[in-house]
Amino acid sequence: MYTVDELRAIIKEELDKKEYIQEPYSLFEPILYILEDGGKRLRPLLTLMAYNLYREDIEKVLKSAIGIEIFHNYTLLHDDVMDDAELRRGRPTVHKKWNSNVAILSGDAAAITAYQCIEHCEDKYLRRAIDFFNQVAMDVCRGQQYDMLFETRNDVSEEEYIKMIYLKTSVLLAGSLRHGALLADAPEHEYNALYEFGGYLGLAFQLQDDLLDSYGDQRLGKAIGGDILEGKKTYLMITAMSHADEATREMLRTAYRDPALSDAEKIGKVKSIYDRLDVPRLTEQQIQLRFERALSILDTLSVAPSRTQRMRDYAMSLMDRKN
Template identity: 45%
Template sequence: MINSKAIERYRTKFLAHLEQKPISKEPRNLYEPISYILGLGGKRMRPVLTLMTAELFGGKVENALDAALAIEVFHNFSLVHDDIMDDAPLRRGNATVHEKWDVNTGILSGDAMLIYAYQCFENYPAETYKALTKLFSKTAIEVCEGQQYDVDFETRDDVTIPEYLKMIEYKTAVLVAAAMQMGAIVAGAKTEDANSIYEFGRNLGIAFQLQDDYLDAFGDPKTFGKQVGGDIMENKKTFLFLKAMEFAPSDDREGLMHLYSIQPDDAMAKVDTVKAIFMESGAVEATKKEIENYTNKAFSTLEGLNIPDENKALLKEFGENLMRRTV
């Protein structure tokens, strides 16, 4: 069963592998920030998915560890550069790399991490290496495209729902999808099965991000782990916002646009007003429906998979647990 115990087993194996690859070379100011960001924790969801998928396709967890490491190093590289772009002071409750060192160090250490991620594939046989790096390069460029869309949307008032869904697909979902497909590739799965598990991960990744949008506004502050209402305070045009702009009466739409153009002294009053518009307009229900829609799309890709039924059931259970999360 893919319960917390099974996920903890994958996470423990991955962390042991991470510790066996110490990045303690000279010059220290290049490598220390890499060790620092990789050591800050996090859920390690993507490497866990790589290991889990490899095993579900009949492969060995040990053979998937380097691919899992590549995914985690790349993910953290993107966070280092995103934090610079956002001028973010904190990451997982600790100082961001550019705050702890400086911006130039953050840029250079991030660059080194991207190169190191590619080096993680070098121990694989030629055919596996080729398949992994091809998928990885496609994914990496899509993540960059997603980040650029996100930046562009900050200054646009005409973002459409399809554009927003494409942005979260590229910025978040494709890396989840690639993490799973890499596990399948390492396990020697058939191409059509590897492609199906990619689609499972992609749709689940979109559902995951939409769930994140919802929890950011309506999550429980005790369990969510981030400040509830953060997206509203930062005027982020999430799925909730776009649906409210589509459904709300014109007075509420004007009020919403006004609230998203200011930074009032009483931030929580703004958050409460915006949340009320989200609820009254039907945006909350529409968001929940879309989360369910993408979750079901993910589950439908499992039907044609060439793996035992109990393994399909495990993947479905994993997806259901992910959608029930409160953090």
């Protein structure tokens, strides 16, 4: 079996070939810009890891894995335009470096390029692979729409929020795992089990992101409280709203835009409410519940435990973070 570091190196080498770059260069340059930024490259790594549970000839799934990474970055291009985000991974976003028209059109080209890569698989898997990925792609769009709708609502429930982050974030992780296992000729119940594993892992990861934004380790360089200052409806905010009285809910709704408060005071005010309502502990419970469900699914696979252990170790490393 390949190690995680070996798989990362293989992904980087494949991306460095830049085979997806075509003419006119100006259409594809923004795609190159956002891909060379790196990030975790979590999705192609999970694709290769799932394939490698069953088979060693990972070159047969590599092009598809790259396609999934390109698709993920296409969603970031468009998300940044919709959010009018200034930075992505510490660098100017594409629509700030160029303009919104460039970001939209290059995003469209990235989506098409992604499909051209994803369909690089044996004919016997092609129809299912494309059908599965179409479902994932549509779910990501649904999740983004729910997220946008929630911006104007003050009554978003915990259940609705979990559904939104599942669609927006988890399904692409889940789909990456299913795609790799499918192309490795895994049994249907096992590639579906890996999809479920990815769904729970993605939820745990996103809920932890929500928690770390307010309670991360500042010594490691993470800016704390960004979600609070933006008035975002995170799991922490929604949980607090559901447990608070009306006067406290009004404070939660208005603190981030109170001109009389400094940024530090806004963050402190909201976090004091979170602490009083036991929100960090409640969030930790939800993270642990979903993470344990994810790990338990690995025990149902027919492959040797020595092979699933690498996936288990990698999942644990994803959750063992302070920022």
